[in-house]
Amino acid sequence: MDETRRSQPAAAGGRRRRERRRALAPEAPVALASDLQSVLAQALGALARELRCERAAAWVRDADGRPVLLAALGDATAPPEAELAHLAALDAPVALAPNGPAPGAFAAGLRAAAPVRGPAGAALAVLLAGGGALAEGARPRALAALAAAADRLAAALRAGAALERLARFDAEVRRLDRLASLGELVAEIVHEIRNPLVSVKTFLQLLPERAHEPEFRERFRELASEELRRIERLLDLVLAHGRPTAPAREADRTLLGEACASVVQLVAHRAADLGVALDLDAPDASLAAPLSGDALRQVVLNLVLNALDATPRGGRVRLVARAADGRVELRVEDEGPGVAPALRELVFEPFFSTKSDAPGGLGLAISRRIVEEAGGALRVEPRPGGGSCFAATFPDAR
Template sequence: MVNDTNSDFAVKRQLLQMQMLYEIGLAINESLDPIQVVDEILNRAMVMIDARVGLLIVKEDGASRIIGQVGTENDLTAILQLPEVAQAWNDSQLRQHQIDTPAGRHLCIVPLESRGETGGILVFVDKEHRGNTVGPFEEQDKSLLHSFAYQAGASLHNARLYESLDAAYEELKIAQRKLAQMEQLRALGDLGAQVAHSMNHILGIITGHADMYLNFGRDPDNTIQTIMATAESGQGVMERIQQFARLSVGKKRVPVDISSLIQDSVADMQTLWHGRQGEEAASVDWVLTLEATPATYANPTDLKEVFSNIVLNALEAMPGGGQLEITCRERQGSIFVSLRDTGIGMHEETQQQIFTPFFSTNEEWGTGLGLAIVYHIVADHEGEIEVESTVDEGSCFTIRVPIQTNPPTYPEEHDAALDLDS
């Protein structure tokens, strides 16, 4: 009779455990967010076996890294360095190990397998017993964890796979957006070249006749001078459009010291800004940290245009003065230039449009082509440009230019539609 009772109790306990594992499996598979999956795995497992601390360890670039932790543990480094943890990557058997410390810690190490590979390791520290005491894990705990490990391993694998696919998809979308923007810029360049050529001819006739009237001294109410000033302003816009169109034409490249180019650009912009603002120019704190970088094949005129344009934008964004910090450094085969100001900053909507041709927030001086030209030049050098900005705090432009140690080859001919000198 006693044996029958024990058997019934064992069967009921197994049924309860199966139900619990089923419910846990549903819970940890509800999400593909890696953070949520890790939290569910740890919290569910710890409740299941009454563990005091739970860790989830993965291997990245050959090194073990903790990506999830529940409970407080002061010996994390010691745990990561345990030989049993290293062995668990190649052994699917559960392991129980006691750290050799005065406190006498009890560990249960659980490899998480999926598709024949160990994708992570669960480490549980100390089982909590009644009376707030701790001790080693029991055979029942290890049996539950053995069944749980298969579900947890599959969930972790799926979540991390989804994360990598999602990241790859985001990179693809960014690449497609950049390609579409470059195609748009190229099309606008073709059209702009033709429009600018025609408009310059018309504006030239207007300024010529207006100048003739001025030479005869006929200018009632300064009307002719107004016509001249407006036409000359229009010619300035046409010159910018022509400059934008010429970016599509291959240009000779020479070894360039980018740090020196930045210094030249800063000097030019300081002179221009003080000339434009006069005595009213606000005080700007210039902070330049320019490391020595290898020479790279580039077009110095174009890159100087990039730095000058962004510096000028930064000065315009700080009408009351501020700080402009410029850094230049080499990292992993590229030169990174960062230009950070403490100006008025930009809203998210503005950041999305600043590289679009003819978009400008400066009604007095802007033509809306400056940053479009900057974007085109950086892309033409196989580089990237990004902007981060916060309203009332400032903006930061980061430019990456890959180091080119070999001279580029040049096409013998280019599109005649873009040849503005013909």
């Protein structure tokens, strides 16, 4: 009986240790975490439960050596710069003391520190803990738990850095795609700027002979002002399409009709050169999609350039913005050869092309990615009467 009683606390202690280990073990690989800050906060919470401490924080140094807080549980008093640099250079966790390497941190109530290191041994951060069961100092068991937590934080930080690099790469690819689309339109843009300048130049050449005519002067003023405004509007469009896309925000919303109209104006000369009519059907000016103007214009421009490329001379490309089944829809219809059923998913793959003599690009792949990130879908379907229709549907952001 006594033996049974003695074994019960031991068994309970074993269960508690197993529960703590389960609490500390990540449920999924940290590389899959979508919110690094949440991962760090969870790791600190698990550490606090394991050590029964009241405070835990992860600090890094910025480019100037100043402490920057990554995540914290409880009070997070910043350690002095010199102490943070010293702790980051440690090889293993240490118990803090008044006469140790970080007296300032000790005075702030912190009792243990551990360096968080990257794969090459580079210092990523410093993990500090104190209060509660650590108030009287950190014992070897606490330092071992702190070392394990530092390893988990290192994995999370490495995953976060990798995701950040991928995000920067993705943004750069999108920017290059926008610039490539604009590059295709350089001749048209130059032509559209040259025409109004020729009109102004002609009037300037006539000005010395007819400067005394009030009607001529008034007409010259009106024409010059309108042509310069036309150039300004065109350059604004070019800049809007070429600038880097701003990070997505929950409040982003863009009017479909306005985005389509700006693209139609930008590609009008190319369509005329190709002998292709360009129509815009957007009767409801209130239709809006939940993404930035830059992103929506990039999608529309890619789809329209693709449609112009597919449509033969004498054909027509039609843009339609409408409400459909509680969502908003953008349709870009062409009169080309169409897309075979077996290729309707492949056309959204990077560098895929239906033409044997022309390499594919990234335009449709990037467009689908942008649409899906906004909660929408992009598909291609046959157009009644021949040709293709690329249809992008979005949540209604009106």
